[in-house]
Amino acid sequence: MINTSSGVKGKDVQITKEVAVPQDFETAETISRRSSVRLANIRKSSESKRTANDSQLVWFDSAQLASKRPDDGIFVRVINSLYTGIVLYMDNLAELLPAVPSRMHVVLRLRNAAEIKAFRESSPSLVEDFRKGAAARNRSVALSDAEALAELGLDGLLTCFTSYVDDRDSLLGAIDQGLRFNYLWILFRDPTNIPLELVIASLQSTSTVLMKEIKASTDVDDAIVSYGVMEYGAEGVIFSPRDHGVMSEFLARMSQAQSYASLNIQVGTVIESRPAGMGYRACIDAATLFEPDEGMLVGSTSQGGVLCCPEVYFLPYMELRPFRVNAGAVHSYVFNTDNRTDYMSELKAGSPIMLVNSKGRVRRAAVGRMKIEQRPLRLIEVEFSGKERVNVLMQDDWHVRIFSDAAKPLNISELKPGDKILGYVTEPGRHVGIKINETIIEK
Structure with missing residues (x-):
């Protein structure tokens, strides 16, 4: 057990150390579905996404929080650290959104038609907040339904397409659909970075920002390495530790990687x-x-x-x-x-x-x-x-x-x-x- 109260006044947060369970990705099913991927040559965008994002993007998925309260220890660390964005949901938006600083990008993840309807019918000020946030690039909505997400985009919202990749067809589908939106959020089933390389190669010349979700909440190495795959790397990662020790290691390594000031030669x-x-x-x-x-x-x-x-x-x-x-x-x-x-x-x-x-x-x-x-x-x-x-x-x-x-x-x-x-x-x-x-x- 780790007993810590980082960022929380008056109480301790008890968090159990997680152990990642290795998965066998070479099975009869995966072998039968294996096939090579041929990429299309995508036209270069006039907009530089790297210029618009002057630092590496790091999002935290609030679904991993132990509680939906703004005094949750991990949440407090996220909003007071180098994280640039946080993923919220309809069931924790009202509680957590007021505590999120204006510098952070807020991603509202909608999981089904009922939540889309609830968002559209929520208070006009909330919907307007997300429209205005689109102009400031600090609000977006995320969804796995491409057509429903496109409709939200027509309403003036920034959009993030969420996808899961476990074979050739899902990889090509994620790239094809992701190009329609501002952000592409991908979770890969397999531990190899080859599919990530293929997505990076496809999106590098486009304006779509690539966000890779880190599968294991304890895998700091994967989070760090994802920024350097094919040297160019993903624009950002979605890494959501539930353990304070893992969070500390990740923040320290990210700070170290970002803090190389020029020397006076x-x-x-x-x-x-x-x-x-x-x-x-x-x-x-x-x-x-x-x-x-x-x-x-x-x-x-x-x-x-x-x-x-x-x-x-x-x-x-x-x-x-x-x-x-x-x-x-x-x-x-x-x-x-x-x-x-x-x-x-x-x-x-x-x-x-x-x-x-x-x-x-x-x-x-x-x-x-x-x-x-x-x-x-x-x-x-x-x-x-x-x-x-x-x-x-x-x-x-x-x-x-x-x-x-x-x-x-x-x-x-x-x-x-x-x-x-x-x-x-x-x-x-x-x-x-x-x-x-x-x-x-x-x-």
Whole structure:
């Protein structure tokens, strides 16, 4: 049992930890219904749905709440966190809608003809609220009946088509019907992301916003991964944890993914470059491919580092390694997201790392492999405009490079005082990779 009172005054919310039950999706029935899917080429829309939605969408389905009251612990967390929308129903609308902040998108899910009738015959102010909300894009109605939903759309409402996909026909039907509406809500039966890939490919150039419902309320991994399927990902997910621990994990991982602020990459001047003898250096092989102006920040001190160049440029006698940065000696700091650092020697397969381009744009990747070998080393010392000095020890070879001030590769064996390079400076002082305020001298 988890006893928590997050966001609730004066009482505790008792919630039992859920355990996902694995399902066998390879059965005689599913095998007999299996068939390949051929997609149609859909004309591109003039409206950019990604521009209209300046952040990743996250909706919560209120059907998963333990109570229909606005003081429900999970509900309080949803409306005070990064969730961008909430799904309400006719039987909890009156109770919950007044508590939903104006920034959130409200989706009214109608489940049958009786609920459609009840909505149409409800107070004029409610129906008008949903019409006006359509203009502000913060109100919509959801329904699995495409024709009835189209009629609501004719009344000036934003519309969301709900669908369940378990085979080829239901997949194609969901795409075909979903194109008629503002949102397409899909729940997939099977754990594979292949049908999601097919929907993303079909809808990418359209104005229909894709929302994937996460089948298990405990599956944080599926919720996070859905944003990156085929690199483009779904516009949003509908993830509705009933457990506070699961909710905390999801919010933390989403916040982490969204909080990579750009870094202030600066131009520094080389003041010394000389051989430093033998030592162990590491190549960081990332589980991604570097862009031509992208690299990693590495330095010998917590004051800062230089922007090390990946092996994406011509090398004589060998093929390119566009996943690799020949990064420096094993004692080095590797600068990471959230103002953290890692020692080079600590990194291993699966470790998160930060990639930075010449403009300071940040993205995250994982280490695929660390390759540590003994090589001749070269000391490079750089001074920045504020008189900050950083240095790095790297393999002393022509094919190892750092970025020039023009974001071009500089061979470190040819570096000389006065050369301009790209780097990063910050306040010194680290303890187990975390920034701390202390008096420290590093040299």
